[in-house]
């Protein structure tokens with residue numbers, strides 16, 4: 073009987089094998105298209121033997137689309153599985169890592185401690201002492217908290233978002249976290 077580890081190893085190999093054509097393509101792309109085209113294009117993926125390539129402008133997409141047959145011939149000499157077509161488009165040209173960063177940016181409204189725009193976060197008085205900073209923040213938060221539910225652990229007014237997320241206030245949640253990790 074095969075162990076789960078054996079099966080996982082086989083799956084892992086298959087996965088590597090499947091991504092290989094695109095890795096191979098990336099390696100030979102600049103060489104096949106030349107340095108000028110290479111700087112204005114970025115291969116994105118191979119799906120059903122169709123290569124998607126992002127271009128820096130619509131004009132590049134158009135020119136390369138016209139010349140794609142000879143490009144296909146050159147590429148297919150280097151690839152383990154032949155491509156049937158190439159699609160050029162300006163979509164996806166923007167740096168994907170920048171896009172990812174923008175998506176990850178969390179609005180302060182989404183933070184469980186968010187109470188409203190009139191309450192600013194501490195930080196006006198920078199201090200290197202974490203405990204002092206934390207104490208200041210706690211004071212600020214508590215002095216500004218009105219008509220809020222109470223934390224079941226320390227009985228201080230707590231933003232509902234914090235109770236929803238941690239069942240206690242952020243201060244108690246942080247203390248628990250520190251205890252767990254020390």
Ligand SMILES: [Zn+2]
Nearest residue numbers: 223226241244
């Ligand atoms: Zn608490």
